[in-house]
Amino acid sequence: MKNKPLLIIPFALLALVVVRFYGAQLGTVGAVIEHSYPGIISTGSWIRCLENDPTAHGYSIYGYLEDRETDAAVDHALEHIHSDDDYLWLNASTYLASRGRQESIPFLIKALRHTAWRSLDQRVGFLEKLTGQRFGKDFSAWKEWYISADPEIIPDWESGLGHSPQLETKANKSLEATATSAAPQL
DSSP: OTTHHHHHHHHHHHHHHHHHHHGGGGTHHHHHHHHHSTTOSOHHHHHHHHHHOTTGGGGTHHHHHHHTTOOTTHHHHHHHTTOSSTTHHHHHHHHHHHTTOGGGHHHHHHHTTSSOOTTHHHHHHHHHHHHOOOOTTOHHHHHHHHHHTOOSOOOOSSSSOOSSOOOOOHHHHHHHHHHHHHSOOO
């Protein structure tokens, strides 16, 4: 009877080893563990998950790796910034920016019009830090500045922006011009 509590120790150690090295492959359980005990799941486990299914965990893998301040996923992110997946390229570019990588700049500019608005201020902050420029959330100004440098990489500015992108259309510009001209002059 006294030995039963001692049996718990090997099982607890085994569970800890499994979580440490295979936690990212545990699906939702792995995400809950990462949120509850950040860093307990190895970076290698997250990288394996990124290699097998980069969209697993609701696209959070790059965020977990960004929080760890690791360069372990840079090669994967450099590949994923060219993805057609609306959120994979966005998260990969944000991760690259957190690592100070210049390759993220055109994709961060593109991301200014992405549906994912929650991280917009972070993306602007990364753009300003990486470039030294201050255009705020003005996509057109950033794009014009970027194109004027005759860059090697020019992303497709229109695709992969999520379900409700922040696109400027002629109709939007006409409405803005009408509203501006109709506004009382002070």
